Amino acid sequence: MAGEPLKPILAALSGQTLSRPPWWLMRQAGRYLPEYRALRANAANFIEFCLTPTLAAEVTLQPIRRFGMDAAILFADILLIPRALGQSVEFREGGPVLEPISPDKGLRHLRLEGLSALDPVYETIARVRRELPARTTLIGFAGAPWTVATYMVEGGGSRDYPAAKGWAYRDPDGFAALLDLISEATVRYLARQIEAGAEVIQLFDSWAGVLPEPLFGRCVIGPTRSIVQQLKQHFPATPIIGFPRGAGPRYERYADETGVDAVALDTVVPLEMARDRLQSRVAVQGNLDPIALLTGGSALEAAVVRIRGALGSGPLVFNLGHGVLPQTPPEHVARLAQLLTEPI
Amino acid sequence: MAGEPLKPILAALSGQTLSRPPWWLMRQAGRYLPEYRALRANAANFIEFCLTPTLAAEVTLQPIRRFGMDAAILFADILLIPRALGQSVEFREGGPVLEPISPDKGLRHLRLEGLSALDPVYETIARVRRELPARTTLIGFAGAPWTVATYMVEGGGSRDYPAAKGWAYRDPDGFAALLDLISEATVRYLARQIEAGAEVIQLFDSWAGVLPEPLFGRCVIGPTRSIVQQLKQHFPATPIIGFPRGAGPRYERYADETGVDAVALDTVVPLEMARDRLQSRVAVQGNLDPIALLTGGSALEAAVVRIRGALGSGPLVFNLGHGVLPQTPPEHVARLAQLLTEPI
Numbered sequence: 001m002a003g004e005p006l007k008p009i010l011a012a013l014s015g016q017t018l019s020r021p022p023w024w025l026m027r028q029a030g031r032y033l034p035e036y037r038a039l040r041a042n043a044a045n046f047i048e049f050c051l052t053p054t055l056a057a058e059v060t061l062q063p064i065r066r067f068g069m070d071a072a073i074l075f076a077d078i079l080l081i082p083r084a085l086g087q088s089v090e091f092r093e094g095g096p097v098l099e100p101i102s103p104d105k106g107l108r109h110l111r112l113e114g115l116s117a118l119d120p121v122y123e124t125i126a127r128v129r130r131e132l133p134a135r136t137t138l139i140g141f142a143g144a145p146w147t148v149a150t151y152m153v154e155g156g157g158s159r160d161y162p163a164a165k166g167w168a169y170r171d172p173d174g175f176a177a178l179l180d181l182i183s184e185a186t187v188r189y190l191a192r193q194i195e196a197g198a199e200v201i202q203l204f205d206s207w208a209g210v211l212p213e214p215l216f217g218r219c220v221i222g223p224t225r226s227i228v229q230q231l232k233q234h235f236p237a238t239p240i241i242g243f244p245r246g247a248g249p250r251y252e253r254y255a256d257e258t259g260v261d262a263v264a265l266d267t268v269v270p271l272e273m274a275r276d277r278l279q280s281r282v283a284v285q286g287n288l289d290p291i292a293l294l295t296g297g298s299a300l301e302a303a304v305v306r307i308r309g310a311l312g313s314g315p316l317v318f319n320l321g322h323g324v325l326p327q328t329p330p331e332h333v334a335r336l337a338q339l340l341t342e343p344i
Numbered sequence: 345m346a347g348e349p350l351k352p353i354l355a356a357l358s359g360q361t362l363s364r365p366p367w368w369l370m371r372q373a374g375r376y377l378p379e380y381r382a383l384r385a386n387a388a389n390f391i392e393f394c395l396t397p398t399l400a401a402e403v404t405l406q407p408i409r410r411f412g413m414d415a416a417i418l419f420a421d422i423l424l425i426p427r428a429l430g431q432s433v434e435f436r437e438g439g440p441v442l443e444p445i446s447p448d449k450g451l452r453h454l455r456l457e458g459l460s461a462l463d464p465v466y467e468t469i470a471r472v473r474r475e476l477p478a479r480t481t482l483i484g485f486a487g488a489p490w491t492v493a494t495y496m497v498e499g500g501g502s503r504d505y506p507a508a509k510g511w512a513y514r515d516p517d518g519f520a521a522l523l524d525l526i527s528e529a530t531v532r533y534l535a536r537q538i539e540a541g542a543e544v545i546q547l548f549d550s551w552a553g554v555l556p557e558p559l560f561g562r563c564v565i566g567p568t569r570s571i572v573q574q575l576k577q578h579f580p581a582t583p584i585i586g587f588p589r590g591a592g593p594r595y596e597r598y599a600d601e602t603g604v605d606a607v608a609l610d611t612v613v614p615l616e617m618a619r620d621r622l623q624s625r626v627a628v629q630g631n632l633d634p635i636a637l638l639t640g641g642s643a644l645e646a647a648v649v650r651i652r653g654a655l656g657s658g659p660l661v662f663n664l665g666h667g668v669l670p671q672t673p674p675e676h677v678a679r680l681a682q683l684l685t686e687p688i
C-alpha cells in the first residue's frame with residue numbers, strides 16, 4: 001500500500017492499492033442537495049440546466065465543496081447525444097420522452113453535425129477544472145450505445161425493451177448501424193470532453209443487464225470495445241471506467257474484452273467475485289447500496305466495512321452501485337466521507 | 345437419453361435428460377390469448393377472477409388445449425397471500441396497490457386465520473387436475489417471501505425498494521418476523537395446493553436480484569430454504585422449482601443452499617454457466633427471452649436452437665426467462681411448440 005498520491009482516483013485507476021480508497025458517488029450532484037435544488041430553479045428546463053455552463057459547473061462543484069470527494073463528475077445527461085443528433089428529447093415528471101426512431105423511419109434524420117449543440121458541455125468542463133482542488137479528478141461521461149439506443153427506440157424508459165430488443169433481433173444490421181452512429185457520436189463527444197479537461201471517462205451502460213446472448217456481445221461488448229479503442233488511440237493516458245449495470249456473471253467477460261481500465265460494480269455484484277475474478281484484471285469501483293446510504297446508521301457502517309474489507313487490498317474506487325437517491329439525507333453522505341477516512 | 349416418459353416434466357425435474365425438452369411458459373395463461381380476454385370480461389375484478397374456480401380453472405386449461413404444453417400452471421396471483429392475511433390489495437391499470445405495512449404499524453393486523461380465503465384456489469386445482477391430459481403436469485405456485493414482502497411494504501411495485509430494503513437494513517429482526525409470517529402462510533398455502541392436486545411447486549422470487557449481501561442470504565436464501573424444508577417433510581416427492589430472478593452469479597449458491605429440485609433461469613443467465621455450474625446440481629428451466637418469442641421468425645428459431653444446444657444434454661424444462669408479454673402473437677407460441685418437437 002502506498003501513501004496519498006497527488007490524484008488518488010488516477011492512482012487507483014492505474015492499478016495502485018491505496019491505504020484508504022478514493023471515492024466519489026454516482027449522482028453526487030443532484031436533488032438530495034438543497035443547494036442543487038436552489039440552483040435548478042434558475043433554469044427553465046433540465047436540458048437548459050445541463051447546457052448552461054455557469055449552472056452546470058456550479059452543481060458539479062457543489063458536492064466537492066460540501067463533502068470533498070476525490071472526483072467530480074460532469075453534470076450532464078446521457079440523452080444530450082440523441083438530442084444533438086436531432087431527435088426530440090424532453091424531460092418530464094415521469095422521465096424522459098423522446099420521439100422514438102424506428103426501422104421504418106430509419107436514421108436519416110440523425111446528423112453528426114448536430115453535435116456542435118454540445119459545445120457548452122466542454123465549457124462546463126473547462127470551468128470546473130479551473131475551480132477544482134489539485135487533488136480532485138474530473139470525470140467526464142457518456143451513455144454507452146445500447147443504453148442510449150433503448151431511449152431512442154423506446155421513446156423513454158421501458159420495462160421490457162420490446163422495440164429496441166425486437167429491432168436488434170429482427171434486423172441485426174440495421175440495429176448495428178444505429179449503434180455505430182451512436183458510437184461515432186460518443187467518441188467525438190468524449191474526445192472533446194477530454195480535450196476540455198476531463199481526466200477520466202465513465203461509460204454508463206445502465207441497461208446492459210437485460211440483454212441475453214447474442215445481443216449482449218453485439219450491443220454491449222462490441223460498441224464499448226470500439227469506443228475504448230478509438231479513445232485510447234488518441235488519449236492513451238485517459239482511464240476509462242465501464243459500467244455494464246446488471247451484467248452479473250458477464251462482468252468478467254466485459255472486463256476482458258472491452259479494454260476498459262476499470263469496471264463500476266452494481267449493487268449486487270458479489271464482493272468475492274469482484275475480488276477474485278475482476279480486481280486481478282482491472283480496477284473496480286463500487287458498490288455501496290444506495291438504500292444503505294439512505295438508511296444510514298449501523299447498516300451504512302457495516303456495508304462500508306464489508307466493501308473495504310473485501311476490495312480494499314486491491315485497486316478500488318469507492319462508490320455506490322447506483323446513483324444517490326433524491327431522498328438521501330446529506331448527513332449520511334458526510335458520515336460516509338468520515339467512514340472512508342478511518343482505518344478498518 | 346430416454347424416450348417419452350408418462351409425465352415428461354416430472355422426469356426432467358427428477359434429473360432425467362429427455363430427447364426433446366418438456367416445456368411450459370410463465371404466464372402462458374394470459375392476456376396474449378383472445379380466449380383469456382373473453383373470459384376475463386366475466387369477472388368484476390382480477391381478484392374475483394382468480395378466486396372463481398370455474399373461471400380460474402378454464403384459463404389455466406386454455407393454453408394446454410391450444411398448444412399442448414407439458415405443464416399447466418395454476419392461474420392465481422402472488423398477492424392473494426397478503427390479501428388473505430388481511431392487507432388491502434387492489435389491482436389497478438398501473439399495477440397492484442396495497443395499503444403498505446410498516447415497522448410502526450407492525451404485523452398485528454395480519455392473521456394466518458385469514459388464509460381460508462384461499463380455499464377457492466384449491467378447488468381450482470382439483471378442477472384442473474380432473475380435466476388435464478394424463479401426460480400434463482399441474483404446477484402450483486406462490487411468491488417467495490422477499491418478493492411478496494416488497495409489495496406489502498412498498499404498497500405496490502417499486503424501482504428501488506427503499507421501504508422494504510430500508511426496513512431490512514434498519515431492523516433485521518422486525519423484517520425477519522415479517523418474512524417468517526409470509527413463509528408460514530406460504531407453507532400452509534402450498535401444502536393445501538399439493539393436497540388438492542398440484543404436482544410441482546414453483547416459488548417466484550421476482551425481485552431476488554436487487555438484494556446485495558447480507559440481505560440476499562437473509563431474505564432470499566433463508567426463507568426459501570425454510571419453505572422447501574417444511575414442504576419436503578410432508579411432501580418429499582413433490583419437486584420444487586425456485587426462481588430467484590436476477591440472481592446472476594448467485595444462482596449457484598441458491599441451487600446449493602435452498603434445497604430446490606430445479607432453478608428457473610432468467611433471460612440473461614449465460615447458458616454455459618447454467619450448463620457447467622447449475623445443471624450438475626439441479627434441473628434447470630428456461631430461459632428464452634420473451635422478446636425473442638414476441639419477435640418470432642429466425643430470431644426465435646436461433647434462440648431455441650441455442651438453448652437446446654447448450655442445455656439439452658442435461659435435465660431441462662424449456663420455458664421463458666420471464667412471462668409471456670401480452671402483445672405476443674399466439675402463432676409464435678404455436679411455432680415454438682413445433683420447434684420443440686423437432687430434433688436439433
